[in-house]
Amino acid sequence: MMRRGLWVAAWALIILVLIMPLAVVLAEALKNGFGPALETLKDPDGIAALWLTVEVTTIAVIANTLFGIAAAWLLTKYRFPGRTSLLVLVELPLSISPVVSGLVWLLLFGAQGWWGPALEEAGIHIAFAIPGIILATVFVTLPYVVRTLVPLMEQQGRDTEEAAALAGAGFWQILWRVTLPGARIALVSGILLTTARAMGEFGAVSVVSGHIPGLTETMPLHIESLYNGYQTVAAFTMAALLACMALATVLLRYAPAFLWRSREVPK
Amino acid sequence: MRAFNGAAGQYHAFCILVVDGSMKRAFTQFWRGGYSALPGYRFSLLFTVFWTGFFIILPLCALIIRPWQDGVGPVVAELHDARMFAALWTSFSTAAVAAFLNIPLGLFLAWMLVRGDLPGRHIANALIDIPLALPTAVSGITLATLYSPQGWLGYPLSKLGISVAYTRSGIVLALMFVGLPFMVRTVEPVLKNLPQELEEAAKLLGARPRQIITRVIIAPLRPALLTGFGLAFARGVGEYGSVIFIAGNQPFKSEIAPLLIVVRLQEFDYPGATAIALILLLASLSVLVCLGVLRRRISAWSVGA
């Protein structure tokens, strides 16, 4: 009886706190039915925002995946002075406010920044332009791949890599044939987290973007403009689209575990 | 006297030798990857150092140096700004309250997921990630709508005389939503690794159910709870997107520090914005360090954790 009560309480909490917001997104988007909701997606600024988000996310994910693999390799396969500091440094963006993460790029490349004016003169626009958005997104999503890879690769040790090296494999061969296949579930998980975070980033991007509709507005920024402009249906339709993309990405993390579970029985 | 000098000189030379020898070795270890023969050390070292240098160290330097660049004036002016302190207080107090309220909720959900045989456990487990996955702007407009006086939850609450939207309680609610997964996800693995035998052993030793919960289950979880608190708190202090829509953003009342940074930037007051950012960063880092120290103290019994 007690147990049943706890179950009900747990599910009530989950529904109230976690599911209700999702339901609100859909309800608000479909307030006037499917047609008007779909109609709002045809707005050229919205489409531009969607493509910009895809573009920025792709670049940030590729960049941080390459970095994440190199950093995880360095941090787990070697012991060298300064290793711990590097670990702390890599995780730092997680405890920095998104607004500050955007601000720092303005300090470097903004109109009042260190190098902004010089670059501006040379015709290179970073702040209030797409490169700035990319820099801010890379900064915010930098730790995710490293964070998921490091504990797993640390636990795997370096024996298999050493065995491969003794058998004659070079750096790329070891990485490609031994390390990454062994850590693929963590790697995929890290990439998906990076993706979800990159497409949803709001605070950092909002500071560096300049909010130019159709040019420097990503989906989250466009949602804000629409919401503040009282275009509720349009705002929530775009929000629903973005939420679906992000949730699907995060849920995909559970897929590889199902696909590969049969083979990799832990020792 | 002479002999004493000689001895001191020798000791000095010895010190230089030791320092020099170990420094040289430390440098060689750094350059050669602790003498590991695995290939790729220098490549990954250079790549990582370059990347963190550009993406983390350089921006941090800008953040630390920029406020002082126009002299001490702007920083001192900022330190006299009551609005900034009000904003910082709002951010820190709401983040702390939200993280604190999340402790029982997170513990309850984690326990139900791991030990409670909750029906639909796998679905519930995936649902826990929603606040993490949901883009903050989406959470922001959604929570603002949900708790607005006309909203699904705001309407019944306003009937009860509780107004949530556009007040500090709204901020706390938004931060609780955002921080809940951190709590559940830090407690969950520790709870999973806690042997079930502990509860059985306590039962055999005659502990009553409530004693089992407080002494055998919660006590070993305290470090994890503290970590979860720290993560949720750190996230809450800096949170922007999910808060600004529900907060109302009235200066001195419901204006959070990240928003004040944005306001200062819109006024083109870069030194002012940077000064707030620096204080925000230092304050949240020192809270995290304190929590880390506290955590180490209460988990002295566990070697690894």
Next chain:
Amino acid sequence: MSVHVENLTRYAPASQRKLLDDITLTFPTGAFVALVGPSGAGKTTLLRAIAGLDQCEEGTLTLNGNSLKTLQDRAGKIGFVFQNYALFPHMTVARNISFGLDVLPRGKRPSPTEIANRVKELLELMQIPALAEAYPARLSGGQRQRVALARALATGPTLLLLDEPFGALDPIVRRTIRTWLRTLHDQLGLTTILVTHDQEEALEVADRIVVMQNGRVVQDASPTDLDEKPQTSFVMEFLGEAVTFKGQVKNGYFVPDEAHVASFPTHISEGRADAMIRPFEIMLQDEGEAAVPLATHGKSNGYRHYSATLAGRAVPVFVPETSGGAHIKTGCAHLNIQNARIFRNGTRAN
């Protein structure tokens, strides 16, 4: 392949402590050498240094007279079996074994059929022909051991390095793999260096034993020499159960401090010394008397085990069972320890 190590020294990371302390050793082609010692003695460190997995701060290492600087130079010439086997978990047994051939540059790589034949050959040599398509997680300890060995041998190395190869196996598998490894060594003409903390294993399988302690070589000798002439009291104790009698050398005799232990002649100089002896080397004098009571503790390998009660302690004594020796001894007047080795300050004196 012959291995020569000279003045090898390695420091622990960020400290002055030496993991390897000035080690000089030669391993001729075809030798089967065991590195033994307690944990932390530096055995594995030395083995890894020989393999080239760790570089040392000081000293030189040559293989067949060449100092091969990088791991790439040694690749394929050295077979290494890790303590936990380090099999690639996401590859089948066959792919594990063929790894060293698969990663060769295209010009040097054998054709797929040649590789398949080599794998088959190795699987048969290891007596596990049926396991080609299995994944390592499904194998037993002994099977993993054989796969690891096959992988190490695939590129045809002439030097085989084994790090605690029997550590995780149960006693019966251990014994069979041990003898089988010895035959493999002889059959393939390998130079084998094996690290173990189990001295019995080392005595049984190796031609030569290097005893290490605190990063140094304490003694390097054949199993029989090691048994007969241990250089230090540490080696004496490490190789098997030993009993120590403290005493004094006086007028050409070793005089034990304890009563009821007989003095015996020795030619070493006068002063304090320790006599160490194995329980089966102790002899009982004037059986039947009650000065030293004996309690019986069963028997094994043709010895009857007793414990002899001296003033402050009990000393184990193993007495060979005589063909008709049915009666059980109950006491004696003296313990005769004339076969003891005498050590002074830990090193051999007689």
